[in-house]
Each structure stands twice: as structure tokens, then as C-alpha cells.
Amino acid sequence: MTATLIDGKAFAARLRQGIAGQVDAMRARGITPGLAVVLVGEDPASQVYVRAKGKQTREVGMTSFEHRLPADTSERDLLALIGRLNDDPAVNGILVQLPLPEHMDEAAIINAVDPAKDVDGFHILNVGLLATGQKAMVPCTPLGCLMMLRDHLGDLSGRRAVVVGRSNIVGKPMAQLLLRDSATVTIAHSRTQDLPSLCREADILVAAVGRPGFVKGDWIKPGATVIDVGINRTPDGLVGDVDFEAARAVAGAITPVPGGVGPMTIACLLANTLTATARKNDLPDPEGLTP
Numbered sequence: 514m515t516a517t518l519i520d521g522k523a524f525a526a527r528l529r530q531g532i533a534g535q536v537d538a539m540r541a542r543g544i545t546p547g548l549a550v551v552l553v554g555e556d557p558a559s560q561v562y563v564r565a566k567g568k569q570t571r572e573v574g575m576t577s578f579e580h581r582l583p584a585d586t587s588e589r590d591l592l593a594l595i596g597r598l599n600d601d602p603a604v605n606g607i608l609v610q611l612p613l614p615e616h617m618d619e620a621a622i623i624n625a626v627d628p629a630k631d632v633d634g635f636h637i638l639n640v641g642l643l644a645t646g647q648k649a650m651v652p653c654t655p656l657g658c659l660m661m662l663r664d665h666l667g668d669l670s671g672r673r674a675v676v677v678g679r680s681n682i683v684g685k686p687m688a689q690l691l692l693r694d695s696a697t698v699t700i701a702h703s704r705t706q707d708l709p710s711l712c713r714e715a716d717i718l719v720a721a722v723g724r725p726g727f728v729k730g731d732w733i734k735p736g737a738t739v740i741d742v743g744i745n746r747t748p749d750g751l752v753g754d755v756d757f758e759a760a761r762a763v764a765g766a767i768t769p770v771p772g773g774v775g776p777m778t779i780a781c782l783l784a785n786t787l788t789a790t791a792r793k794n795d796l797p798d799p800e801g802l803t804p
């Protein structure tokens with residue numbers, strides 16, 4: 514048996530098409546959603562993402578604001594910029610690209626963003642709202658993973674999910690979303706014992722570790738749905754956290770890298786910008802873009 518490929522690239526293109534239609538409708542009423550992306554420093558990978566985000570933002574008819582600051586920018590100056598973006602009515606979404614340079618207090622920066630404009634869903638208010646089942650801004654990568662899981666599996670309730678990785682940006686919010694959909698969720702990390710056996714129990718396996726090919730084929734339950742969040746640059750090119758060829762022979766469905774979770778992350782960023790714009794203007798949440 515060979516696993517079904519979950520085509521994140523195609524899914525993201527459909528999502529963006531729907532978003533573009535909703536942006537058109539908003540613009541007809543005089544509202545143009547705006548997304549500001551802030552990049553501090555010259556990390557090459559970050560520059561690639563920021564360029565892709567700007568391009569796709571414009572393609573769906575939103576306004577893109579890009580702020581590139583030198584790596585030695587002071588925290589004070591960055592906070593001042595965030596303050597101006599918070600106050601700017603043309604800006605509906607703010608994303609501060611991570612990682613930030615060492616000398617910055619990441620939490621302080623994230624929590625300086627107006628929670629209503631926090632399209633990354635990293636602000637403590639949004640984290641708390643998600644954890645308590647209230648209307649929040651939901652982190653883009655886990656939201657994209659959830660959309661693909663629901664699309665492929667339908668109802669997730671009662672399914673056993675294992676999330677490998679407990680970061681604030683992927684693992685933890687992913688687990689929250691799966692729990693909200695009534696999956697039975699386990700979060701694994703570097704101290705987890707006998708990870709292969711744990712993974713073998715998973716109907717849904719999400720790998721967000723940051724190590725190329727970390728999840729082996731024989732860790733996967735036959736027929737399971739595997740979501741590979743990993744983005745690892747190796748001499749062989751871009752690879753995920755799952756040993757793709759081996760996993761493909763066992764899993765029921767799997768997301769490839771590239772072309773899986775990555776494109777969905779950017780599409781969900783646009784989705785969140787649309788949601789933030791709708792909420793700001795007392796319009797109902799856009800259909801199908803919130804969990």
C-alpha cells in the first residue's frame with residue numbers, strides 16, 4: 514500500500530482563491546485588509562518566507578507592509594515600530610518574523626502586538642483564549658494542519674493523536690486544536706520515553722521536531738495520517754522530520770515536504786488577516802477559515 518499524498522500546495526491555492534473572493538467583497542465595501550510583516554536581521558530562510566508572504570498578500574488583494582530592520586536594532590526601536598503598527602488603521606495584521614536576534618526578549622515583543630492584530634496567534638491573550646475554547650487568533654501552522662486533517666479524515670473525535678514537539682508556535686497549539694476537536698492527544702518531546710511505541714499508537718501523527726527524517730517508517734501505525742511540519746535544509750535539499758519514503762509505505766496519508774504544511778502556513782496567515790479585518794469591522798467571521 515502507498516499512502517495518499519495530502520497536497521498542501523493545492524489546498525493552499527484553493528484557500529487563497531476563496532480568500533481573494535472575500536477580499537474583493539470587502540473592498541467593494543471600502544475595506545482593504547492590510548498585513549504588516551516585520552523582519553529583524555538577515556536570516557536567509559526568513560528572507561525567503563517574508564518575500565513569499567508579501568507576494569501572496571498582494572495576490573489576494575490585500576495591502577502588504579514590509580519592515581526590514583538591521584540585526585542590531587534595539588528592542589526599544591522595535592517596540593516603537595510595533596506601537597505605530599498597532600495604531601495604524603490600515604494595518605489589520607502584524608507578524609514579527611521569528612527567530613529574533615539574541616539580544617531581544619521574544620516574549621516581550623510578541624506580547625506588545627495588539628492581540629486583535631496578532632495574526633500569528635502567539636500573544637498570551639490568544640494562547641489563553643485558545644486553551645479555554647474561546648474565540649482566538651489561532652497560530653497559522655497548526656491551523657493549516659487542522660484544515661488538512663479535517664479535510665482528509667472528517668470528524669477527528671476519539672482518534673488518537675500524538676504530537677511530537679512542544680514548542681509554543683507549533684506543538685502546543687496543535688495539541689490544543691486536536692483536543693478541541695475531541696481527539697485523544699499526547700504531546701511528546703525530548704524527554705519522552707519509548708517514543709517509537711508511543712507513535713505506533715497514533716491514528717494522527719504530527720511531527721514538529723526540527724530533525725531531518727527523525728520519525729522512522731516502523732514508528733507509524735499502518736493506515737495512520739502523518740503530518741510532517743519539519744523544514745530542514747540538508748545537502749540533499751529541503752526535507753521534513755519524517756523519513757518520507759519509509760513512512761509512505763506504511764501510512765494511510767502523509768504530507769510531503771516541500772508542498773505540504775509550509776504553503777498552508779502562509780495561506781492561513783492570509784486567512785487570519787481576513788478574520789482580524791472582519792472582526793475589526795464587526796462583520797461575521799469568514800466561512801471556513803476559523804476552527
Ligand SMILES: NC(=O)C1=CN([C@@H]2O[C@H](COP(=O)(O)OP(=O)(O)OC[C@H]3O[C@@H](n4cnc5c(N)ncnc54)[C@H](OP(=O)(O)O)[C@@H]3O)[C@@H](O)[C@H]2O)C=CC1
Binds near residue numbers: 742
Ligand atoms: N512548515 C511550517 O510552516 C513550519 C515549520 N516549522 C518547522 O517545524 C519544526 C519544529 O519547529 P519548532 O516547533 O519551532 O521547533 P523547536 O525547536 O522550538 O521545538 C522542537 C521540539 O522538538 C522536540 N525534540 C527535539 N529533539 C527531540 C527528540 N530527540 N525526541 C523527541 N522530541 C524532540 C523538542 O523537545 P524539548 O522541548 O524537550 O526540547 C521541542 O519540543 C522545524 O523543522 C521548523 O523548521 C516551524 C514552523 C512553521
Ligand SMILES: Nc1nc(=O)c2c([nH]1)NC[C@@H]1CN(c3ccc(C(=O)N[C@@H](CCC(=O)O)C(=O)O)cc3)C=[N+]21
Binds near residue numbers: 778
Ligand atoms: N512569526 C513567525 N511566524 C511564522 O509562521 C514563522 C516564523 N515566524 N518563522 C519561521 C517559521 C517557518 N515558517 C514557514 C513558512 C512557510 C514555509 C513554506 O512555504 N515552505 C515551502 C518551501 C519553501 C522553501 O523552499 O523554503 C514548503 O514547505 O513547500 C515554511 C516555513 C513560518 N514561520
